[in-house]
Amino acid sequence: MSEIIGSMANFETEVIKSQVPVLVDFWATWCGPCRMVAPAVKQMSEKYEGKLSVVKVDVDKTSERASRFGVASIPTLLLFKNGKVVGEKVGALSVAALDAFVGEYL
Numbered sequence: 001m002s003e004i005i006g007s008m009a010n011f012e013t014e015v016i017k018s019q020v021p022v023l024v025d026f027w028a029t030w031c032g033p034c035r036m037v038a039p040a041v042k043q044m045s046e047k048y049e050g051k052l053s054v055v056k057v058d059v060d061k062t063s064e065r066a067s068r069f070g071v072a073s074i075p076t077l078l079l080f081k082n083g084k085v086v087g088e089k090v091g092a093l094s095v096a097a098l099d100a101f102v103g104e105y106l
Contacts, residue, residue: 013063014055016083021105022053026069026076028060033092034075040095041077044102049106079105 015022025041027034040049045054059066069078069085079087079102089101 011057014053015080016079018053018083019053020051020053021086021102022055022080023102024057024078024080025038025054025079026053026066026071026074026078028058028074030060031074036092037075037077037098040093040098043095044098047099048102052102077101 009103019064023041023044025034025037027038041054044052057065058070069076071078073090074077075086075090075092077089077098078083078085078092087101089098093101
């Protein structure tokens with residue numbers, strides 16, 4: 001699991017040009033539901049290693065990136081495949097719900 005806090009070029013490389021689907025977790029340190037979903041996001045990173053990339057984007061450090069993708073509430077989980085958003089979930093999800101969401105696109 002990686003965290004993107006740098007340039008858009010970093011996002012481009014890690015997410016848009018990824019050869020595997022990418023789960024992007026838009027979060028913030030002060031967000032309670034973000035902390036609740038973090039263990040489930042980490043589990044997806046471990047369970048689907050090599051099949052799914054997981055990236056965390058701190059909206060306080062990269063608000064322009066959140067705006068670019070219409071993120072209005074956090075946590076927002078976007079699933080990218082072939083450089084395009086193919087799925088979105090907002091709010092804290094259980095491990096089972098997140099696994100079902102990710103599984104649809106693998």
